[in-house]
Amino acid sequence: MNMEENENQEIAITVKDLKIVYRSLKTYSLKKSLLRLKKVEKQTFEAVKGVSFEVPKGQILGITGKNGSGKSTMLRALAGVFAPDAGYIDLHGNSVSLLAIGVGFNKALTGRENIMLSGMLLGFTEEFVRSKIDEIIEFSGVGKFIDMPVSTYSSGMFSKLAFSITAILETDIMLIDEVLSVGDVKFKKKSYQKMKSLISNKDRTVVIVSHSLSTLSELCDTILWMHEGEIKEIGEPKVVLEHYKEFMK
Numbered sequence: 563m564n565m566e567e568n569e570n571q572e573i574a575i576t577v578k579d580l581k582i583v584y585r586s587l588k589t590y591s592l593k594k595s596l597l598r599l600k601k602v603e604k605q606t607f608e609a610v611k612g613v614s615f616e617v618p619k620g621q622i623l624g625i626t627g628k629n630g631s632g633k634s635t636m637l638r639a640l641a642g643v644f645a646p647d648a649g650y651i652d653l654h655g656n657s658v659s660l661l662a663i664g665v666g667f668n669k670a671l672t673g674r675e676n677i678m679l680s681g682m683l684l685g686f687t688e689e690f691v692r693s694k695i696d697e698i699i700e701f702s703g704v705g706k707f708i709d710m711p712v713s714t715y716s717s718g719m720f721s722k723l724a725f726s727i728t729a730i731l732e733t734d735i736m737l738i739d740e741v742l743s744v745g746d747v748k749f750k751k752k753s754y755q756k757m758k759s760l761i762s763n764k765d766r767t768v769v770i771v772s773h774s775l776s777t778l779s780e781l782c783d784t785i786l787w788m789h790e791g792e793i794k795e796i797g798e799p800k801v802v803l804e805h806y807k808e809f810m811k
């Protein structure tokens with residue numbers, strides 16, 4: 563959606579000229595290192611290359627694009643996991659949570675302890691998280707495993723618990739990375755229904771990263787197609803998804 567269209571709407575997310583760069587150390591063989599007289603060299607990779615967009619409050623933005631196009635990097639930047647290398651992100655004072663497998667859990671802690679930790683990292687008070695803990699455990703269906711370290715969980719149990727925490731401790735902005743396709747059939751159905759009811763709240767803004775074109779077309783108001791760290795197209799789901807499908811043939 564372009565910025566003029568949004569002039570009269572309340573904006574929940576503003577992303578302007580966002581750049582995210584990964585820095586890693588390039589390693590050489592010992593011989594090469596000696597020859598170069600330098601053991602390591604910095605290597606950089608620009609995963610998000612100057613992206614700008616806005617999401618009006620209450621809207622559902624879907625992000626798609628081929629593997630490695632920068633979708634997860636951008637979502638993590640929105641969640642505050644990465645600081646921008648250039649440009650900025652403004653969430654206009656809204657609370658935000660990121661639902662992505664493997665993010666934010668401490669593997670040595672039990673499921674119950676991770677609920678408390680995640681909740682407090684999301685900015686909720688200890689008292690509030692405690693008041694919701696039974697509901698979270700019930701929804702997750704992990705049963706007696708809740709008092710075991712999450713390192714003992716299967717990947718399905720792990721994602722069920724992660725989903726339940728974010729789904730029960732609701733925030734103004736929910737960022738969802740591919741989780742709609744995890745868990746067993748029963749949980750998948752239950753989480754999809756829960757997600758639909760969460761996003762039907764007109765005050766909630768949602769960003770979903772997915773490769774599932776049917777999920778995206780069913781749930782989203784707008785689709786952002788990312789390609790090599792840039793926006794290839796943004797707009798009506800029908801139009802953008804059709805172009806994307808053609809492109810991926």
Ligand SMILES: Nc1ncnc2c1ncn2[C@@H]1O[C@H](COP(=O)(O)OP(=O)(O)OP(=O)(O)O)[C@@H](O)[C@H]1O
Nearest residue numbers: 584586607609627628629630631632633634635636
């Ligand atoms: N920690 C890292 N260090 C260096 N490069 C990284 C790192 N994480 C990701 N990248 C690179 O950044 C680019 C974007 O990765 P990202 O995970 O955001 O893509 P994606 O669109 O979410 O991919 P997918 O659809 O496979 O999940 C990729 O080329 C990837 O190799």
